[in-house]
């Protein structure tokens with residue numbers, strides 16, 4: 173007996189290729205919101221309806237509608253934009269959004285606080301910058317990430333080229349985007365013509381693709397649905413790509429979901445990479461679970477059908493066999509800060525941006541203004557990293573002193589400690605409708621408290637990854653961090669330990685439901701033990717496993733098993 177399709181499948185089917193009643197909803201001035209069905213569809217156009225949760229209680233008391241506004245996410249494959257584009261995004265943030273730009277964990281920008289009345293003007297302004305938001309969210313292939321690795325110029329160019337071509341190739345073809353936001357002509361056509369890859373109902377769930385260049389795993393390839401790992405020849409040219417499938421995610425409020433690190437499925441030649449990407453997407457389109465959204469990601473398709481069957485179907489669709497995976501080695505999933513010289517003699521400056529938020533703080537750093545001033549004369553590019561940071565890339569020798577001066581003048585470099593440089597938090601409150609606890613607004617002060625303890629223990633210079641999210645959805649990829657903190661409720665977090673420094677291993681729940689002081693007190697003895705007991709060059713995430721503090725998580729199904737002692741006591 174066939175099961176009933178999920179509600180979102182019916183919404184997609186009836187939407188006329190993502191149109192729904194979005195155009196009509198924009199003209200309804202009675203409410204700042206849109207209909208529930210349109211809220212699902214607008215995601216495919218790169219937007220989420222949100223409300224200011226700081227104001228929610230007060231407005232409810234006054235019987236006012238929630239303070240609705242939209243979050244808008246851009247699609248920027250590889251996170252590369254020009255100075256002219258940066259200036260336009262800066263203008264949009266100040267004219268239509270909340271005056272800040274938010275760099276995300278997937279190499280793009282988000283605007284927060286755009287009210288419905290300003291949506292079309294914002295979208296037109298984005299179009300003027302030759303950028304778009306199509307497929308930045310929704311059940312489609314989203315923004316495709318690429319390793320930035322500026323010191324390996326040729327390999328990183330190949331990675332960017334592949335990311336761009338996959339993003340374009342898998343972009344929804346529906347004319348709805350131009351019709352609704354850019355006043356384009358209404359087009360009517362057959363399914364095959366409109367969506368040759370996706371069809372009427374697109375994918376069962378979101379789909380995420382990255383391209384990595386070892387030894388840096390800054391794009392966290394094991395946390396993605398589909399990944400390509402560059403295999404280089406002796407000259408540093410890309411000989412082909414290892415293909416990974418089936419990583420990440422755990423669903424908020426769904427106990428039987430679990431995160432998963434991706435499998436390395438095979439190897440393909442550069443000329444086959446696009447066909448492989450399309451085949452992986454279409455197998456997931458056809459095999460993915462459309463009845464249960466929490467079970468609809470590619471990782472469950474692979475768990476249910478098996479990697480071998482999945483690979484065989486991909487090979488059938490591309491008409492050739494994949495090669496066996498080639499050896500590769502990652503050594504970190506962070507960014508390399510400061511200046512580096514590329515193979516081509518140009519320089520690149522990676523700047524740490526705390527939790528990806530660019531804003532001007534009165535009396536403090538002025539990140540919005542500082543980057544605007546750089547963009548006014550920079551003739552290279554900006555590259556966003558998957559760790560929410562910015563690279564001022566492709567700097568000519570004559571421009572470098574002026575950039576250095578602005579970095580100092582506007583406080584664009586924070587001289588952050590090793591822990592802070594490796595910290596990442598999701599947005600959470602006040603904009604995220606799913607947040608159970610603070611994240612972006614809280615992690616900086618927790619890091620300050622932990623820095624004191626690390627200092628006391630003499631390990632303040634050690635690089636340790638720490639990531640926090642306001643709910644179990646894991647938007648800052650906490651389940652592969654060495655220290656992961658996941659919001660459970662206001663001011664309360666679950667503490668996960670044992671992820672690998674290169675992002676290749678999941679962590680394990682060590683302690684549940686901790687408040688600020690309890691987090692610090694739980695970690696402090698572990699820092700002390702690490703300081704005394706570690707082997708040379710041993711990473712914190714490896715140490716906690718070797719020392720028996722948590723069991724290693726070898727695969728996703730194993731994630732909830734053998735949790736740490738404090739977790740069991742608390743539950």
Ligand code: SRM
Pocket residue numbers: 220222243245275276277278279280282308314315378380392395419420421422423424469528560597598599600603604605606645646647648649
């Ligand atoms: Fe995420 C939903 C923010 C990367 C897993 N994510 C959301 C929403 C849209 C909340 C919602 O559905 O109402 C958040 C908006 C908050 C806000 O106010 O801006 C949100 N996710 C983010 C960002 C901005 C976090 C950040 O601080 O940078 C990241 C945007 C990336 C981008 O540019 O596309 C972001 N989200 C991720 C990642 C990390 C990644 O992809 O590498 C994950 C885990 C990996 C994965 O996909 O499994 C992630 N977000 C989720 C989930 C859980 C998915 C699942 O399979 O259950 C949701 C909820 C959902 O999809 O139903 C979610």
Ligand code: SF4
Pocket residue numbers: 598599600601604605606607608611641642643644645646647648
């Ligand atoms: Fe929101 Fe949860 Fe994602 Fe944080 S992890 S942005 S709280 S959905």
